[in-house]
Amino acid sequence: MNLDIDRIDRKILRELQDDGRIANVDLAKRIGLSPTACLERVKRLTRDGYILGYGARLNPEKLSAGLLVFVEVLLDRTTPEVFERFKLAVTDRPEVQECHLVAGGFDYLVKARVRDMKAYRDFLAGTLLSLPGVRETHTYAVMEEVKESGTIHIPP
Amino acid sequence: MNLDIDRIDRKILRELQDDGRIANVDLAKRIGLSPTACLERVKRLTRDGYILGYGARLNPEKLSAGLLVFVEVLLDRTTPEVFERFKLAVTDRPEVQECHLVAGGFDYLVKARVRDMKAYRDFLAGTLLSLPGVRETHTYAVMEEVKESGTIHIPP
DNA sequence: CATATGGCCGGATTTTATGCGGATTTATGT
DNA sequence: ACATAAATCCGCATAAAATCCGGCCATATG
Secondary structure, three states: OOOOOOOOHHHHHHHHHOOOOOHHHHHHHHOOOOOHHHHHHHHHHHHHOEEEEEEEEHHHHHHHOOOOEEEEHHHHHHHHHHHHHHHHHHEEEOOOOEEEEEEEEOOOOEEEEEEOOOHHHHHHHHHHHOOOOOEEEEEEEEEEEEOOOOOOOOOO | OOOOOHHHHHHHHHHHOOOOOHHHHOOOOOOOOOOOHHHHHHHHHHHHOOEEEEEOOOOOOOOOOOOEEEEEEEEEEOOOHHHHHHHHHHOOOOEEEEEEEEEOEEEEEEEEEEEOOOHHHHHHHHHOOOOOOOEEEEEEEEEEEEEOOOOOOOOO
């Protein structure tokens, strides 16, 4: 499956996932290659879709997004339009970080970051509950973020 | 609250969150500042803890992590050691991307990426269920990732 | 009013990215 | 096995970017 990339490629991906702004010279030094060869590999990994992009990791606490909540949403299984409508609404709400269609007891699992409980109430009432077809929601406020790596494990 | 950063700082943060590898020269051009002044601000934002780091966004599908699952975990409320043990175990399992202590019907919400259902069964039985004090788990496999931005909204 | 402070700019210097040619290895087909 | 093609590597040269430094201007401060 992913055997078109070798041990060196995986090392590059691990390094870049950990520090996306590392200079190519330093990256090359770490993995034991010349800068040219290293850059060549990074370009190939990008072209082949292994690397999707780069981003800064920001501090939610300092940016008025200190409250993390998960919301389970159950829809009325009436029309596909209800699902479509929900997806669209959730997509352009900036406080929604993730939204997944899941198999199991409910339909959608939403992960959102808001300023505080008041902001969450506004989000719940103003966005989620005002959508047509939303039958039921369960909210889980996060008390402690035990782990938030977001990294994908790359076997050696 | 966060009014020690101005409109320009927020613009910088937005840009860097979207493209963490943008050259400082280009970033400066976008926000309408000289490269020197721009770099100064980025350094300050980093020093003051707004920017925590940088990372490459990798493609899970191509890296043997195509199955995303959420697991609700309910613990026996016996000892703090049980909680501590659970946190430690979850922290060093590489397939676990996130783990949150939540308020509500269960204790921990775990987000993990694994190769496939077989890998998930191994993870569930070999890691989660073999921990002491785990009373109950509910698994939700993700069928469709509607949104996975991971970005924090920064108001203008 | 004089001075200090902070933020910005432009130019000089160091560091990095990138393009190119050639050598070596690996894969492929006969 | 052999020849050819493709991939990968390196070192060097050049273009581009990061970083340092001095000076300018605005705002605050005594």
